[in-house]
Each structure stands twice: as C-alpha cells, then as structure tokens.
Amino acid sequence: MKKPLVMPGKSSFFRLAGAGLIHAGVFIALAGCLLTAMLRTQWTERLFDGQSMELDTGYSISIRDTRFTLSSNGTVESWITTVTFITPGDDTQEGQAGINSPWDCAGLRICLTDWEPVMGVVLADSEGNHYVIHPDEGFREKGTYFGFSSSRVNQDGLAASALFDEFDGTGRRVNVINANPGDMIGSLLLAGFVWRGESTITVSRDPGFPVIILGMVLIVSGSVLALALYLLKEQQP
Helix, strand or coil: CCCCCCCHHEEEEHHHHHHHHHHHHHHHHHHHHHHHHHHEEEEEEECCCCCCEECCCCCEEEEEEEEECCCCCCCCCEEEEEEEEEEECEEEEEEEEECCEEEEECCEEEEEEEEEEEEEEECCCCCCEEEECCEEEEEECCCCEEEEEEEEEEECCCCCEEEEEEEECCCCCEEEEEEEECCCCEEEEEEEEEEEEEEEEEEEEEHHHHHHHHHHHHHHHHHHHHHHHHHHHCCCC
C-alpha cells in the first residue's frame, strides 16, 4: 500500500496557512485601498515644453522634447515627453512619461494625460525683440494689462485676428481689441501667429499603493499554497 504524500497533520497546517494568507492579504489590500482613498494627492497642470510646475512637497518637475510616437502603419499612436524631476536640494532625475505609460519617481506617479495644439501670438517691440504669448497670458504696460484671450480663424483654418482684453490699473476690463497682423497692442506689434503643443501633466502620490501590492502578494501566495495542497491530495491513492 502506497504511503500518502501529505500526512493529515501537515495537510491541516497547509490548509490553515493558505487560508490565513488569503485572509490577511484581503485585509491588508483593503487597508491599502482605504489609505489611498484618504491620503491620495494629485496635481494637474497644463505645460508647454520648457515650463515647470511646483508641487507643495517642495519638489518640481519640468518637461521638454514632447513628441509623438508612430504605430506600425505610420499613424500617430501616442505622445511622450521627457520629464526632469527636481528635489528641494536641486538634485535631478530624468525619465519619460507618456499617455498610458506613466513614470514612477520618488514615490510619485507622473503621467502625460493629454496633448493638444494651442495657437499663440507673436508680438514684436521697437527693438526687434519677439515674444510669444498664449491664451490667458498677457503683458503689462504703464499700469494697463493686455490679456490675450483667443484667436479667430478664416475659412482656410488659418489665424486671421486675435482678441485682447484691456484692463486698467484696478483690474477692470475697459476695452476689447480685435487685432490683425500689423496692428499695435499698446507699444507692441502683432507680428503673427504660432502653434505650440500644450501637455496636461498629472502627478499623483498614492501612499496606500505599496500596501495594496503587499496584500495582493499574500493573496496570491495563499492561493498558490491552497492549489498545491489540492493537487497533492488528488495524487493520493
């Protein structure tokens, strides 16, 4: 008569151990989900290449070289950007974040969640210097603020004019300027238009995520142990 592969005492021990691991894993994973729901922090900002965003943790990030990736048939598949992570001590790390491909750094998850082209205006001063501003940006001149609000396009889809809001020193809007290329906005000349890509960057911190991973590991370990015990019992005569 063949001896059983697993003694009854050992079988009970493994069965209890497997169930215990599964129960502990479920409890720890739920605790991690609770931590994430209570303590999760998220920052979202729209940036152009070369711009940066400050986090209230003392860290900051900047982006550059935002570009598209192509699929095998030559169509645009996704967008990716190079992220520079800067600590309060000015130490830096670089990585790449794309749509559906986040970069994890220093306990933070950095994602490029959206990208879209934005039309800006080119302004020139009397000395030949050029400045590019985008919607919701502007410049101040002798107590007056000129804010670029939007651009209008013609039937060919090309920019034809730009709308500026003029505010006095108290912040009250006193005029709306519909400017065409060659017109003056204060002392600056509207020289033309330019397209730039604007990226939406989302940075999140999930303190409960490592706890959730630990819970999942325990659940898988308990399940594997229970499955191994079942297979061993099936091999007994």
